[in-house]
Amino acid sequence: MSSFSDRLVSAWYQPDFNPLLTPLLPLSKLVEWQVRRRQHQYHLNQKSLWQPPVPVIVVGNITVGGTGKTPLVAALVSALQRRGYRPGIISRGYGAKVDTFPAVVLPDSDPARLGDEPVMLAEMTGVPVVIDPDRPSAARYLLSHHECDVIISDDGLQHYALVRHIEMVVLDGARWLGNGRCLPAGPLREPADRLAAVDFIIANGKPVAEVDEVTCNIMTLVPTRLVNLKSGKPMPVSDWGELDEPVHAVAGIGNPGRFFESLKSLGFTVKEQAFPDHHAYGSEDFAFAGGQPVIMTAKDAIKCRRFAHDNWWYLAVDAKLPDSFWEQVSAKLSDFPSSFQSVSANG
Incomplete structure (x- = not known):
């Protein structure tokens, strides 16, 4: 509700x-x-x-x-x-x-x-x-x-x-x-x-x-790369393998739908997980993940690094x-x- x-x-x-x-x-x-x-x-x-x-x-x-x-x-x-x-x-x-x-x-x-x-x-x-x-x-x-x-x-x-x-x-x-x-x-x-x-x-x-x-x-926000939360290693979006495999898309921003649509436009199959803007994340918020990959915004990633899993990423964007x-x-x-x-x- x-x-x-x-x-x-x-x-x-x-x-x-x-x-x-x-x-x-x-x-x-x-x-x-x-x-x-x-x-x-x-x-x-x-x-x-x-x-x-x-x-x-x-x-x-x-x-x-x-x-x-x-x-x-x-x-x-x-x-x-x-x-x-x-x-x-x-x-x-x-x-x-x-x-x-x-x-x-x-x-x-x-x-x-x-x-x-x-x-x-x-x-x-x-x-x-x-x-x-x-x-x-x-x-x-x-x-x-x-x-x-x-x-x-x-x-x-x-x-x-x-x-x-x-x-x-x-x-x-x-x-x-x-x-x-x-x-x-x-x-x-x-x-x-x-x-x-x-x-x-x-x-x-x-x-x-x-x-x-x-x-x-x-202004256009252009996705440039995926960055791993644990290692900080960047990866071109084009290098993501199984686009048909669903990923959990996490967004705690003013308009989460914009982020979800951005991932879909890149070919991802997403399970949408929206949180309030400026949400204070804890590991318990990610009980839904079940080992599946998670992709979030850069702002969310800042707050999730200390408990991130190996397959958690954020989508980096540049403003054009x-x-x-x-x-x-x-x-x-x-x-x-x-x-x-x-x-x-x-x-």
Whole structure:
């Protein structure tokens, strides 16, 4: 039997308004009012806030649930490094259990203590990662301990204490804005017109909605390899032998169906095992496996390595975006004063 939260999310993304949501409409209006008030206060007080001495790029979303921000952040780091920049990452550190903030995240940090996505980003990118619910505090710490000339904020679009110079919003192309209503009668953290104020809109996959291709960049997550959880050894997807033999597909992300469909498109026969986003895995969660192969997302793998079996893998993906997107990002960065620029802007 599905939980109320499952039925609520399903109702958000139905083509027609679901009567289940009617009692929640007054709360949605209240959320929208509060959000607009905070936006207004930010614009009024922006000059009095701490002004970072380097450009800040916020990669966020206006819907709840995962949309593909993490692969975009990793791709952004690589693209900036190729152009001579020295990026660093800040994050709230959702689910982190540490005594004091800011906290430094390393590739071998415990995701149960420091958060799954920050640890994954530290491992994927190799750049400094600092977590703190207070984003300006994280940014100050990052700059005081590392020679970064660009800060990337993983999420934080709604964290208006942080001055930002470039805003990127990532949307799930298959889900888009759902019914277009704010929480809790819809999936939106902010009203849909917020999109008009951001610098870049990125669709993870082809959008179901009619969009202006000039203002919407389509991101494709390209599977590159399977990586063994125990050994860390990579293997081309094409080297997987028995595609007819079922594998357990595990996903604890915002939209597990996207991961399952990705595996099916590669030819796998999957047994779907969906978990809540940011699920804290234990070995008991895998009682279903029965010795059969398990393939999961990279974010799930970070939390499962300590009890992984020999035939557990994760699917590594790379975010691909149009060349025009990277050119526009470079152009916006080049608009900043020369003191913000990297020592080398080639590439």
